[in-house]
Amino acid sequence: MRELIVTAFVSLDGVMEAPGGEAGYAHAGWVMPLFSDELGAYKLEEQLAAEVLLLGRATYESFYGAWPGRDDPMADKINTMRKLVASTTLDSSNWHDTTMIGDDVDGAIRAVKAEDGGPVLVAGSRSVVHALLAAGLVDRVNLQVFPVLLGSGARFYPDTLDPTRLELLDSRAVKNGVVLQSYRVLA
Numbered sequence: 001m002r003e004l005i006v007t008a009f010v011s012l013d014g015v016m017e018a019p020g021g022e023a024g025y026a027h028a029g030w031v032m033p034l035f036s037d038e039l040g041a042y043k044l045e046e047q048l049a050a051e052v053l054l055l056g057r058a059t060y061e062s063f064y065g066a067w068p069g070r071d072d073p074m075a076d077k078i079n080t081m082r083k084l085v086a087s088t089t090l091d092s093s094n095w096h097d098t099t100m101i102g103d104d105v106d107g108a109i110r111a112v113k114a115e116d117g118g119p120v121l122v123a124g125s126r127s128v129v130h131a132l133l134a135a136g137l138v139d140r141v142n143l144q145v146f147p148v149l150l151g152s153g154a155r156f157y158p159d160t161l162d163p164t165r166l167e168l169l170d171s172r173a174v175k176n177g178v179v180l181q182s183y184r185v186l187a
Contacts, residue, residue, distance in 0.1 A: 001113060001114060001115075001116070002051070002052070002112060002113045002114075002115055002116075002117050002118065002119060002120050003113075003119045003120070003139045003140060004054075004109065004113055004119070004120045004122065004132065004137055004138055004139050004140075005046075005050070005119050005120065005121050005122065005138075005139065005140045005141075005142060006122045006129050006132070006133075006138050006140070006141045006142065007043075007046060007121060007122065007123055007141075007142040007143075007144075008123075008124060008129070008141075008142075008143055008144070008156050009031050009124075009144050009146065010143050010144070010145055010146065010156045011030065011145075011146050011148050011149060011150045011153075012145060012146065012147060012148060012149050013149045013150060013151065013155075014155040014156050014157050015027070015030075015150040015152070015153035015154065015155055015156075016124065016126055016153075016154060016155065016156040017126075017153035017154040018030070018153070019031040019124075020032070020062070020066075022062055025153065026152060026153065027150045027152070027153055030146065030148060030150060031146060034146050034147070034148070034176050034177065034178055036174060036175065036176045036178070038174040038175060038176075039144065039174055039176070039178055039180075040074075042144070042174070042180055043074070043144075044073060044074050044077075046121065046142060047074055047077050047078065047121065048073075048077055049118065049119060050081070050118060050119045050120065050121035051081065051082065051117050051118035051119060051120070052081065052082045052083070052084060052112060052117075052118075052119070052120040052121070053078065053081055053082070053083045053084070053120075053121055053122075053123065054083075054084045054085075054086065054109070054112075054120050054121070054122045054125070054128065055083065055084070055085050055086070055122070055123060055124070055125050055128075056085070056086050056087070056124070056125035056126070056127055056128040057085065057086065057087035057089060057090060058125075059123060059124040059125040060083075060085045060087065060090075060093075062124075063078065063123070064093070064095055067079055068095065079095075079096055080096060080097070081097065082097045082099075083095065083097060083098040083099070084098075084099055084100075084101055084108070084109075084112065084120075085098060085099070085100050085101065086101055086105045086125070086128045087100055087101075087102065088102050088103060105128065105131060105132075106131070106132075106135045106137065109132065109135075109137050110137065113137065122138075126154055126156065129156070129158075130158040133158060133164055133185070134158065134160070136187065138185045139184065139185060140169070140182060140183065140184055140185065141166065141181075141182070141183045141185060142180070142181070142182045142183075143156070143179075143180075143181045143182075143183075144178055144179075144180055144181075145178065145179040145180075145181060146177075146178050147177040147178065147179075164185065165185075165186040166183035166184065166185060166186065167183060167184040167186055168181070168182075168183055169182040169183060169184055170182040
């Protein structure tokens with residue numbers, strides 16, 4: 001059975017929107033001033049451990065616009081691994097080993113989780129993450145918390161009446177002040 005791991009760059013106030021500089025957002029690119037080799041090594045290790053990458057449509061479009069043109073170990077992994085895209089507007093992709101999943105994201109993810117193999121990694125993809133948390137399909141949350149308060153933007157944490165209980169698995173700060181946190185999602 002596969003583990004489903006959500007990973008996200010978040011500001012101290014929980015914003016995850018446009019960390020890499022996506023156009024149209026007030027704080028686009030807020031990760032770059034604090035990105036470091038140490039953080040890059042962490043992200044590479046996380047990506048190399050995964051067997052399946054799950055993305056929402058907007059994150060897919062951002063990744064597809066960036067990774068196929070790169071040539072490094074992270075790009076090699078992302079470009080060659082199995083990718084699932086949760087989208088009701090896209091029908092297909094010519095990116096290597098990419099499958100679109102439409103209306104039944106929960107069912108598709110339950111089937112993938114039931115397979116033998118390594119983890120499914122969900123990068124960014126806020127609306128998908130919110131749906132997966134609500135459906136009880138997330139096993140672990142890896143947050144890279146940046147020491148910045150953005151004050152506005154789409155937040156990682158869903159608005160819900162029911163709390164999501166987490167158990168801290170690991171927490172450590174890298175030299176630039178980014179805190180790497182890993183949590184198990186409790187049922």
